[in-house]
Amino acid sequence: MSLGLAASAGRSVTASIAKADLSMATGGGATSDEVPDRRWRRDDRTARPVAGPSPPGPARVSGRRVVLAMTAAVLLLWLGLDQAFRGWRARYQARAAFGAARVAPAIDPLARSNPPDVPPLEWRRAVADTHAMLLALTGSGLLDEPRMDELRRDIAARVDRARPETARATLAALWDDLERKAGPAIAPDRVPPPANSRHAARHPRPPRPSLLGPSPRVTAR
Numbered sequence: 001m002s003l004g005l006a007a008s009a010g011r012s013v014t015a016s017i018a019k020a021d022l023s024m025a026t027g028g029g030a031t032s033d034e035v036p037d038r039r040w041r042r043d044d045r046t047a048r049p050v051a052g053p054s055p056p057g058p059a060r061v062s063g064r065r066v067v068l069a070m071t072a073a074v075l076l077l078w079l080g081l082d083q084a085f086r087g088w089r090a091r092y093q094a095r096a097a098f099g100a101a102r103v104a105p106a107i108d109p110l111a112r113s114n115p116p117d118v119p120p121l122e123w124r125r126a127v128a129d130t131h132a133m134l135l136a137l138t139g140s141g142l143l144d145e146p147r148m149d150e151l152r153r154d155i156a157a158r159v160d161r162a163r164p165e166t167a168r169a170t171l172a173a174l175w176d177d178l179e180r181k182a183g184p185a186i187a188p189d190r191v192p193p194p195a196n197s198r199h200a201a202r203h204p205r206p207p208r209p210s211l212l213g214p215s216p217r218v219t220a221r
Contacts, residue, residue, distance in 0.1 A: 095145055099143075106134075168212065188208070
């Protein structure tokens with residue numbers, strides 16, 4: 001009986017030692033049922049660290065906004081140029097109309113002062129050519145309305161002072177003054193302007209009437 005008790009005690013001690021070893025291996029006093037499930041993990045040594053968010057940079061302008069801004073600028077420029085051109089054309093047409101209605105007709109009464117030594121038809125043609133020259137001058141845009149009105153009053157005064165004996169000299173002096181002041185604006189047309197050019201609508205520029213003699217600008221050369 002003592003041998004059986006001793007054997008039983010030995011088995012108890014052996015079981016206690018085995019249980020103690022198992023408890024130390026599992027990290028505490030947990031039993032085999034309480035041992036956590038261990039998972040094997042292999043570190044990827046070739047993986048690169050994930051970069052964090054980049055710091056905010058300068059704000060970028062949308063390409064569509066740039067295109068819209070450029071289109072708006074071009075439209076504004078075009079509208080400005082169009083308005084400027086319309087204003088210039090309106091002023092030009094007003095000056096040309098003033099010259100045709102007030103300045104050129106001022107020379108017409110001189111046709112009644114026919115010089116005694118000039119055929120009436122030739123004299124009337126010379127006065128008509130002077131009328132056409134005044135249309136070309138006032139339609140060239142060279143003179144504004146105040147200067148055209150001053151020219152009208154000067155022509156009217158010359159015509160009032162003219163007599164048949166002095167009418168030729170009066171007409172020649174007018175051509176001399178205007179050729180000296182206006183120059184190319186009243187230079188005669190060598191050939192008519194082309195029908196499709198911008199000069200087609202302007203008044204023709206006749207040459208100086210031959211009965212008035214050559215221009216002082218020609219004789220001075």
